[in-house]
Amino acid sequence: MIRRTAAYLARILASQLRGDGAALVTGVAIDSRAVRPGDLFVALRGARADGHDFARAAAASGASAALVMRPLEVDVVQVVVADTATALLRIAANERAEAAYRLAAIAGSIGKTSTKEILASLLGTTFRTGFTSGNRNSETGFPVEVCNQPDGIEWMVAELAMSHAGELDRLGAVAQPNAVLYTVVAPVHLEFFRDIGAIAEAKAELIDHLSPEGVLVLNAADPRVASFAARFDGSVLRYGVPDRSDLWIGSYEERGLLGSRFELTGALGRVEVDCPLAGRHQADNVLAAATLALAVGVPDDRIASAVTRLRPAHRRGEIHRIDGEVTLVDDSYNSSPEAAKALLALLAATKGRRVAVLGEMLELGPTSAALHREVGRRVATSADVVVAVGGPPAADLASAANGIEAHRTSTVEEALNLVRKLLRPGDVVLVKGSRGIGLDRLVDGLLEGVR
Secondary structure (H helix, E strand, O other), X not given: OOOEEHHHHHHXXXXXXXXXXXXXXXXXXXXXXXXXOOEEEEOOEOOOOEHXXXXXXXXHOOOOEEEEOOOOOOOOEEEEOOOHHHHHHHHHHHHHXXXXXXXXXXXXXXXXXXXXXXXXXXXXOOOOEEEOOOOOOOXXXXXXXXXOOOOOOOEEEEEOOOOOOOHHHHHHHHHOOOEEEEOXXXXXXXXXXXXXXXXXXXXXXXXXXXXXOOEEEEEOOOHHHHXXXXXXXXXXXEEOOOOOOOEEEEEEEEOHHHOEEEEEEEOOEEEEEEEOOOOHHHHHHHHHHHHHHHHOOOOHHHXXXXXXXXXXXXXXXXXXXXXXXXXXXXXXXXXXXXXXXXXXXXXXXXXXXXXXXXXXXXXXXXXXXXXXXXXXXXXXXXXXXXXXXXXXXXXHHHXXXXXXXXXXXXXXXXXXXXXXXXXXXXXXXXXXXXXXXXXXXXXXXXXXXXX
């Protein structure tokens, strides 16, 4: 946890200090509603709101200082800089440089959050472990997490994300990872890249910041990720392809929503696991995390016991029961074509009438219509009913779902009313869509009065 005086922060930022330089900062917050006593409130200027407008509220909540871009008429110590976002990265880089813990960075288009949660659980059996919370994986969220890590940890597990070229380079400069693990490169954020090759190039930026004594963990089943090995001269471990990796999955037994049983096997060890997380994609996430955990010294038996205790992250495959008769799978946090197809494969393996509520997938650029139709064709082989939610891409998805009952609504509210009418006892309902569509509201509406 950061423990710096306002004077110290002003000095490393070469900035102006207004107020008592002895004021002690013991945490960092970028949301005035999350400020705790002793925090540095960072006033970020966004497209819809200016953090400077909330400095007074932050001071009232006990902020000991504020990082601002102009002096404010607020009774709080102020460190005045040219750009608060850049200054926040500088503060975090300073904290990371002086920290004793090792850092494992998780990157990729799909599975980052789940793999982060799994890896933190596995490392936690052997080491004191901290990790980034929620979706704190950006140029504003990650530095806050660095500054707020518990004292005395030996490993920090960090999910690092990007939607534009250069972002992982800047995050890597702060993180200075001792291990980098890649999941897969998939067609997400195509609105900002010319093609998937450009996405892979942007993902690879992180490798330049990996410690020469560190380890690079690559998904051998993804050719683009596998090619990253040539970018690192140090230790490289591979997972996912039998007999051509350091660890892979053998004897896989699918149990639908109840999870799966499988064996992790390879040069790194042999571990039989009973995984409560549903779907082959979650088994792949366990495989990725276990490859790194075994490599840094977590014993085989601790891997097995930790996996049995895993639970899905919030809105990433959480399972609910409605009136004891309907199973609801909440994967509403986000979506992409590959992630949607993985969840639909899980739905196809589940008993009952299968209902897929799929939100529009955002940031797919000119390929959006084709990719939505591709998911629509997949849902036609996986579900009995589909409700597509959103604009024209959602209509493309519904129209491609030939042979099953297909609906399209433009709003979440319309979808909620429709799904309530469609549900029957014994149904299994999968809810998945891009975060901006807001299908979490549909889930909450279905669960209203159940919790």
